[in-house]
Amino acid sequence: MRYEFRIAGVVPDALTETFPELDTIPAPENTRFFGTVTDEAHLYGLLIRFQSLGLRVLEMRELPG
Template sequence: MPTHYEFRVAGHLSDRIRGAFPDMVLADAPPETIIFGEVIDEAHLHGVLALIQDLGLHVVALHEVPP
């Protein structure tokens, strides 16, 4: 069952990096950026975290958001 997650990453994201998350909502919350969206399962969660790491971003916080 899909769950919603909030990923908080350090800094402001460029348009190029924002484009890497087409199915997510991004919001500036200086000094962080919030990446919010639906995560289908644990494999998808690990995929999003791997993408964040591949882009060189630093995860400040990760929260499951209740429905």
């Protein structure tokens, strides 16, 4: 499954590097992370990692296959 996560604000490179399994696209008001999520545990692990780094997830969605 591929997912997109839209994160509030511009995420610094030092923090984007903590998500090596995801690609990033910075924008003026948010940062988008894209990548393959292997299973539900991986998905929740990513969400916990975003939260533990103080990043606010604005939107999360599964991308079409």
